Amino acid sequence: MRLSPPITAAVAALALGLSGCSSSKSATTTPVPSHSGTTSPASAAPSTSPTPLVASVDAPMGPMAGVIVHANDTFEQPIIQDVEAFYGIPFAEPPFGDLRFRAPQELNDSWTSTRLMDTKKSHCVDSTGAGHEDCLYLNVFRPANATADSRLPVMAWIFGGGFVN
Numbered sequence: 001m002r003l004s005p006p007i008t009a010a011v012a013a014l015a016l017g018l019s020g021c022s023s024s025k026s027a028t029t030t031p032v033p034s035h036s037g038t039t040s041p042a043s044a045a046p047s048t049s050p051t052p053l054v055a056s057v058d059a060p061m062g063p064m065a066g067v068i069v070h071a072n073d074t075f076e077q078p079i080i081q082d083v084e085a086f087y088g089i090p091f092a093e094p095p096f097g098d099l100r101f102r103a104p105q106e107l108n109d110s111w112t113s114t115r116l117m118d119t120k121k122s123h124c125v126d127s128t129g130a131g132h133e134d135c136l137y138l139n140v141f142r143p144a145n146a147t148a149d150s151r152l153p154v155m156a157w158i159f160g161g162g163f164v165n
Contacts, residue, residue, distance in 0.1 A: 057086075062111035064089070067118045068144050082144035088121040092136040104136060 056065040066086035071079050092104035099105055120139065122132035146152060 056114045059089070061090075061107065061109060063114045064117045065114050066140075067116075083141050084144050084146070086117040086138075086140040088117055088119050089138040089140060090136065091138055094134040094136065096133065100133070 056063045064086060066084050069077070069079055069083050069085045071081050090107055090109060092107050093099055095102070095104070121137040122135055123130075124135035125131040125133060142152060143150070
């Protein structure tokens with residue numbers, strides 16, 4: 001079975017993110033950024049605010065750092081242990097203009113400096129009209145205490161779309 005390039009990139013990003021920590025003695029670091037004036041991906045309560053990661057992971061499109069989301073019991077995103085979250089990893093070109101209503105196109109983006117993945121992107125438009133067309137992003141989560149040798153289960157949720165019930 002042959003997968004399209006955007007799906008292949010999405011699977012590669014998902015596998016990379018969930019393959020345990022990539023931190024080692026040679027891991028790169030990124031400075032802790034200021035979050036003033038930005039939207040936090042977790043609850044605004046101080047005990048559940050995400051903490052920026054110091055280690056980055058190398059993905060096919062470039063290095064990225066996520067955030068640590070602390071264990072909490074919030075209604076929006078209850079978590080039983082600290083997790084590393086990488087929000088908004090792009091896996092295909094946004095479907096605007098000539099790309100609207102066409103198959104996803106391979107992402108034509110890469111970067112060399114560490115990109116902070118700390119902001120959730122919009123979900124795809126649903127039957128109520130909520131959401132946004134620019135929704136071709138992955139959110140990847142793994143336990144904060146994962147190591148390079150951790151054997152982690154992988155779960156992928158693929159949006160079905162189609163405006164069907």
